[in-house]
Amino acid sequence: MELRHLRYFIVVAEELHFGHAAQRLHIEQSPLSRAIKELEEHLGVRLFDRTTRSTRLTRAGQVFLEHARRVFAVLEQARNSVEAVAAGYLDQLRVALSDGITPPRLSALLAQCRQDDPDIEVRLFEVPLSQQIRGLHDDLYDVGFAQSAEVGDGIVAEPAWSDPLMVALPARHPLLVHKRIPLDEVLRYPLVMCDPQSCEGYGQQIARILRRAGTDPLIAEQVTSLELMLTLVAAGYALALVGASQVIACRNGDVVGRPLAGRSPTLITYLLRRNVDPSETLSRFIDRVSPIGVDTPSHHTDITKEIKP
Structure with a gap:
């Protein structure tokens, strides 16, 4: 087994299409297919289920993908450590x-x-x-x-630290009449939320806060970064629940942060x-x-x- 076998396997696993993977690797499709076959023969398992219409990972392929990525992560760490010593x-x-x-x-x-x-x-x-x-x-x-x-x-x-939870609103929003905004008023408007896989911990804390409110929020959009979340707030698409430091870091004059009414929760x-x-x-x-x-x-x-x- 060579490192190129692992690299080829990872790309095919990510693309789930041999033609697209070959283009990404800048090689022909036939040597890519041979390399994957060699890898499967070496391991004694089938890594992909292939039909004329689709390519998908087998259960063995899913497990092997985690280990293959870990190999390259360790190699990258080794390279970084050597560079640090050299510097x-x-x-x-x-x-x-x-x-x-x-x-x-x-x-x-x-x-x-x-x-x-x-x-x-x-x-x-x-x-x-x-x-x-x-x-x-x-x-x-x-x-x-x-x-x-x-x-x-x-x-x-x-x-490590806590951050007061704020409501991020677009400038000139009707809720800005409140110095501290009741949560039930916030939930009358659509929210932009962070994708639960990209911001899992943040999503867990926000979900617990919303459960206590007893009202299901209207989710306008799920995004993969807090930066895009506040961009959508600035554009007037929705409101957001974020930490005060995130509002400050945004530095966007079209985004205004207000605390929640009552005992304001914190993001830890x-x-x-x-x-x-x-x-x-x-x-x-x-x-x-x-x-x-x-x-x-x-x-x-x-x-x-x-x-x-």
Whole structure:
């Protein structure tokens, strides 16, 4: 088995079409078909079910795809580590980010890392929550941030910081007559939500909040990024429920953030790591997170001033 076999297999698995996969790989279809056949003979299993109309992965192919991708992820990590050593870094910290984690706290944390540990290279990986959890188990990442504590056995989820939940509205929206908007008023309008697979932790927290309201929301659109979500809000397509820091990071004059009436809920960001003793480098990183995550009255005041129209 050669690496080209794995690379070819991954592309065919993603395209589920040998012709399209061959075009993407810049090879003819016949050598691609031969390579997949060689791989299946080497493994002793059929990876694809092929008909004249379709190509789909077998159960064995689905399992093998996860492992093949992991092989290339490990190779990429090895290349990154060698490059870090060549660049003069003493160590490397691999940080996974899920659920659209945004400034200002992440920016402050990374700036503190550069100041305190300039010889430590910090590499960031934006991945879905499920991929982050697998990567932590497989030692592809040292630590991660996500908006979910439902991470299963072997992973520790510790609250890192919280963010007041806001309603993001287009400028000149009728609900702007409220200084604090009742949730039942928000739910009279369509919402744009983040795709549950792309922002799984964020979706879990928002779903719990909406369940308490006892009303099913009208979902106008599901998107794969918080940036596109706020773009649609600015265009007047729908409202959104997001963290205050995300409204601030948006920097779009056509988006206005308002708090919810009553006891406003918060979105919690968690630090995720394997349930083992952390390295010295990781321990220092974790120690920096706690002070950054502290909410102070002045911090909330600044947010309120910045999101007013």
